Amino acid sequence: MTDGTFVSPYPVEDPQSLAELERAQGDLARAVGRLVDATVRTRQERPVLDEVTARVDTLVERLLEQAQEGPLGIETSSDGRLRDHANPMLGMRNPIAPPLVMTDDEGGVTCTFSLGAAYEGPPGCVHGGFVAAVLDQVLGTAAARRGVPGLTAYLNTTYRRPTLLGTDLVCRGRIDRVDGWKIFASGEIVDPQGEVTAEAEALFIVPRWAREHLGTPTGDAGDFAPPAGETGVSPTP
Numbered sequence: 001m002t003d004g005t006f007v008s009p010y011p012v013e014d015p016q017s018l019a020e021l022e023r024a025q026g027d028l029a030r031a032v033g034r035l036v037d038a039t040v041r042t043r044q045e046r047p048v049l050d051e052v053t054a055r056v057d058t059l060v061e062r063l064l065e066q067a068q069e070g071p072l073g074i075e076t077s078s079d080g081r082l083r084d085h086a087n088p089m090l091g092m093r094n095p096i097a098p099p100l101v102m103t104d105d106e107g108g109v110t111c112t113f114s115l116g117a118a119y120e121g122p123p124g125c126v127h128g129g130f131v132a133a134v135l136d137q138v139l140g141t142a143a144a145r146r147g148v149p150g151l152t153a154y155l156n157t158t159y160r161r162p163t164l165l166g167t168d169l170v171c172r173g174r175i176d177r178v179d180g181w182k183i184f185a186s187g188e189i190v191d192p193q194g195e196v197t198a199e200a201e202a203l204f205i206v207p208r209w210a211r212e213h214l215g216t217p218t219g220d221a222g223d224f225a226p227p228a229g230e231t232g233v234s235p236t237p
């Protein structure tokens with residue numbers, strides 16, 4: 001959780017090297033994501049498991065030779081880009097991020113995603129906590145894109161039917177109402193057959209300590225302008 005100190009400037013004197021670094025960070029995250037999936041699904045036995053464990057330990061040591069002490073938080077590069085790279089739902093540096101791919105649509109956002117073996121709850125199905133996490137992120141992103149990047153005050157999730165692993169799922173989030181610093185949102189996850197598997201109603205609130213960074217709130221959703229260049233305050237989920 002941030003205390004309101006958002007900006008950790010990341011210099012962009014050389015945009016090409018930053019792009020290359022980010023590409024490499026993304027490649028690493030995807031490779032480790034495959035490692036997570038393989039770790040869950042492998043049927044290998046000893047001594048292969050012992051050998052792989054030793055090799056992974058060596059790689060961990062290598063990465064930690066140069067690493068940040070605590071969590072990444074929200075970084076802002078000097079070209080104004082928000083760097084939410086650790087986010088477990090969509091962070092480009094986080095191997096457990098599915099990742100969620102968001103697009104803006106009328107009144108909210110739409111996200112397509114598919115989850116594998118590492119997210120299993122009931123056999124063959126997505127764990128309910130991850131179902132809620134997807135809804136939280138998609139509805140929260142819809143709120144942020146309307147210029148009200150609040151923290152989740154509540155997320156009421158209803159599970160209608162199993163959400164299957166390995167299928168192409170769509171999650172939609174929309175803004176229902178804005179009341180000052182409070183933004184009410186709702187959304188659902190839909191399976192390839194068009195059936196709703198889970199739905200949620202949520203309230204996001206911009207906490208008092210963040211309000212001065214966002215200007216004056218207005219009365220309803222339509223009144224909000226999007227944050228300039230996506231550089232507004234964004235919460236650490």
Ligand SMILES: CCCCCCCC(=O)SCCNC(=O)CCNC(=O)[C@H](O)C(C)(C)COP(=O)(O)OP(=O)(O)OC[C@H]1O[C@@H](n2cnc3c(N)ncnc32)[C@H](O)[C@@H]1OP(=O)(O)O
Pocket residue numbers: 136137138139140141144149150151152153154182203205206207208209234235236237
């Ligand atoms: C792109 C980004 C996408 C992000 C998606 C993911 C988001 C997350 O997962 S965030 C992590 C989970 N959530 C948290 O950790 C939040 C923890 N709670 C808090 O920080 C605060 O309690 C918070 C932000 C909810 C409220 O902030 P605070 O500064 O205390 O607000 P406060 O001024 O007391 O209350 C504002 C209004 O909201 C109301 N309110 C506060 N909490 C709640 C609640 N839980 N339910 C209903 N109303 C509430 C108050 O009654 C008040 O109403 P009114 O203005 O009508 O009097």
